[in-house]
Amino acid sequence: MRVILVGPPGSGKGTQAKQVSERFGIPHISTGDILREAVRNRSALGLEAEPIMAAGGLVPDDLMIGLIRERLAQPDATKGFLLDGFPRTVVQAEKLDGILGGNEGGDLSVVVLLVPDALIVNRITLRRSCGACGAVYHLENLPPKTAGVCDKCGAALVGRQDDNEEAVVKRLAAYHAQTAPVAEYYRAKGQLKEVDGNAAVDVVFERVMRSLGA
Numbered sequence: 001m002r003v004i005l006v007g008p009p010g011s012g013k014g015t016q017a018k019q020v021s022e023r024f025g026i027p028h029i030s031t032g033d034i035l036r037e038a039v040r041n042r043s044a045l046g047l048e049a050e051p052i053m054a055a056g057g058l059v060p061d062d063l064m065i066g067l068i069r070e071r072l073a074q075p076d077a078t079k080g081f082l083l084d085g086f087p088r089t090v091v092q093a094e095k096l097d098g099i100l101g102g103n104e105g106g107d108l109s110v111v112v113l114l115v116p117d118a119l120i121v122n123r124i125t126l127r128r129s130c131g132a133c134g135a136v137y138h139l140e141n142l143p144p145k146t147a148g149v150c151d152k153c154g155a156a157l158v159g160r161q162d163d164n165e166e167a168v169v170k171r172l173a174a175y176h177a178q179t180a181p182v183a184e185y186y187r188a189k190g191q192l193k194e195v196d197g198n199a200a201v202d203v204v205f206e207r208v209m210r211s212l213g214a
């Protein structure tokens with residue numbers, strides 16, 4: 001099972017990715033999560049990515065392709081994976097085809113979550129995440145059991161650094177300019193499944209599962 005989940009910022013992509021990967025028992029590989037961990041650890045990758053992410057831009061393709069190549073070579077990814085946040089440009093999609101080898105068409109499904117721009121800013125301003133483990137909440141749709149506290153590890157919830165309005169506008173623009181063509185790339189290969197993401201978390205989850213034939 002190889003799944004790629006595509007969607008604009010604030011589309012619920014990360015939340016769906018977590019649930020779908022758990023259901024299928026495949027690793028959830030989120031390039032955003034990997035980069036945020038690198039930022040927390042102050043690694044060389046983190047130091048390079050931090051200002052780009054904070055401004056809502058995209059980290060250079062070369063860096064991202066190297067990172068995903070390494071991650072997909074890990075033993076847990078051999079039986080399948082769910083990619084969340086990668087590929088984000090057509091160059092990344094083409095390189096991924098190369099990394100996956102000849103059978104990339106076989107069992108690769110690409111799901112795009114459709115959410116109107118008008119809903120995105122509101123959704124993102126209600127998003128909170130755990131400063132320690134990165135778990136994501138939404139004040140209305142997916143609230144923590146105790147306000148301001150992570151259900152999983154008990155640390156304080158914070159707004160993501162790139163969830164301010166200025167960065168969100170830039171991330172949306174990057175999505176339309178660079179990531180929407182990725183969906184078209186997979187549509188042309190007959191691998192794209194479109195899912196209406198404008199509904200409650202469990203409703204969208206059922207739609208995603210159905211689109212994957214599960």
Ligand code: AMP
Binds near residue numbers: 032084089092
């Ligand atoms: P996300 O958590 O998927 O919204 O990603 C957060 C930020 O990480 C993005 O706004 C980008 O700055 C960066 N990022 C994540 N994945 C990629 C990627 N595949 N290519 C370039 N930048 C990325």
